[in-house]
Amino acid sequence: MPREEGEAGLTDEQHAALVGLLDEMGPIAEELGARFRAGGHELALVGGPVRDALLGREVHDLDLTTDAVPQRILELVEDWADAVWTIGIDFGTVGLRKDGQQLEITTYRSESYDPESRKPEVSYGTSLRQDLVRRDFSVNAMAVRLPEGEFVDPFSGLADMRAGRLRTPGAPRDSFGDDPLRILRAVRFAAQLGFDLAPELTEAASDMAERLSIVSAERVRDGLSKLLLSPDPRRGVELMVEIGAAWYALPEIPKLRLEIDEHHRHKDVYEHSLTVLDQAIELERERGFAPDLVLRLAALLHDVGKPKTRSYEPGGRVTFHHHEVVGASMTKKRLSALRFSKDTVADVSKLVSLHLRFHGYGKGEWTDSAVRRYARDAGHLLQRLHVLTRADCTTRNRRKAAALARAYDDIEDRIERLAREEELNKVRPDLDGNEIQEVLGISPGPMVGKAWRYLLELRLEHGPMSKEDAAAELRKWAEEHGG
Structure with missing residues (x-):
């Protein structure tokens, strides 16, 4: 693999990372590259695997790009691949498996949205540079040609990576006009990689956020799910709200910014909800949970019913009676509109409806029957409810926080004891x-x-x-x- 020269050239470590990526592919990279070259076509490893290898991250997907049209791709791999599938062929993508590795090969393309369309129109390109310029961000517009292993970076993705910056290969307005979902991808990559948005990208995203309204609910759902499962979803949510994208993806969240929480006067409900999300993720890690979409959605949405239930009491006190009931209904409606699965909708909504139940526990006055009902009502969501309820404590009063923690330790201990005694989760x-x-x-x-x-x-x-x-x-x- 040739070493790039200049300020943005590969370091020895990055050069070794790309060599290691090709070594992990084994003979597949050389064999497949040679096949395409012999057939008169180009082939390159592109996008995510190149970016992740350079960042020292684990590479999961092997994406390749070529000037060969899909039918020609099928001809070139027909007697070589162990298996081939064409589920994405309408978008120029052919999937294959070889020696236990899965790859996707996509024809050079450019895709864009008609102003009134919810689906992208795809046309094929003829050059690698043309394919790279239509990609979402410069850090995803780097490639490695096969079989020779030449590193290609026409839009300074390596320099942006070093600067921790997200920038589009071309004009950001053109990029977001081609596919408005890239606005959500920008905040997701910021959360996932810890990058900042370039000023011109932020400006264009803010001006064009309304374009998200033409994107299908399923694509918005997938974008939100990836954002929430990233290492730092709070950062992504804050950016989404800041640029106005949240109004078209999850409008209940920016509405929380104006609501004062009667239990946490030092924070508005928006800040409180983000803190609960952070604390739920920390508890996930402490308890050895994998990143949990249901729990994270519930943490973010648990107080969405407060704007509709706000009431002013004598003395200036603000209350939100039954906001958990209203919030559960709102959560169900929003997640259903985003085409989340029925199980996800039901589970998140139930957690929202139950998140205040523990606050009646006091100093352990509940009878065993009340504890049984608490556990039985939570059902398979009990462990998630434990985490959500603990995360919902954001008070700065250390004595109050400690008392709440002790009370929840007590109820968890009682549930465990009762479960041992009578297999609580199987009560009939x-x-x-x-x-x-x-x-x-x-x-x-x-x-x-x-x-x-x-x-x-x-x-x-x-x-x-x-x-x-x-x-x-x-x-x-x-x-x-x-x-």
Whole structure:
């Protein structure tokens, strides 16, 4: 691989990183590059894998680009690849697997949005430089030609990488006009890589944020998900709000900036929500969790119901009664509109609705039955609820914070003890549906469900009982209800 000269040239370490990337690909890089060259075509490793190798990050995806059109790509790899798939062929991409490695090869292209269209129009290009200039950022517009291994950086991506700066290869207004989702990609890369946005990029993003309204909900959802799963999502959210993109992606968040939190007078609700997000991520790490989209969405959105429930009390106190209920409904509506999965929508909404439940715990006055209900209502979300509730404590009063932490330690200990004693997460009534019908002498119907729920309440209130005692309680209940 030739060494680049000049101020923006590769360092020895970066040169070695690219050599190492090609070595990891093994003979695939040379064999595939030679095939395309023999067929009269160019081939280059491009974008993410080159950027990540130069940054010393782990490389996950192998993306390549070529002047060969998709049908020609298929011809060139047909008798060489172990498997080929064409799911992205309409956008010029052919996927393949060789010796256990997956690659995607995309024809040089330029894509743009019609002002009224939600889908990009794709046309093929003829040169590597033309392909690189249409890419989102200069740090993603670097390539390594195959098979010779020549490093190509026509838009100073290496210099921008060293400066920790995001800049577009061409004019940022042209880039965002081609694909408005790049505005969200900019804030995501800032969060993911710790880069700053170039001033001209920030200005263009702010002026053109409204263009995000033509991007499909699914693409916005994917962009938000990647942002929230980045190492520093707070930075991305703040940038998204700062440039106005949040109004078109997650408008509930900028609305929080004007709301005062009655529990945290030193912060507005927006700042409080970002702090909760930070603290939830820290607790994730402490507890050994993988980055959790459901938890992070819940942390960010847990107080979105406050703007609609704000009320002024005598003495100037501001309250937000039932904001968790309103917030859960708003969360469900927003995440559904963004086409998140039903499970994600349900889980995030439930966490929002439950995030205040613990504050009734006080100094441990809850009975065991109340603790059982808390755990049972949380269900499979219990560990996430533990994290969210702890993260929601942002008070600067050390004594109050310590008291809350002790109280939550106590409830977690009690839940664990009860779970050991009676397998809390599997709590069921002491009689099943068939046994209820036999005891009461009834057929399947609504009465069986009512009886089942009554027995469940008994179980939660008093713990397990014998079938004989359960049957006796059931008969007594049935008599009182006209059975």
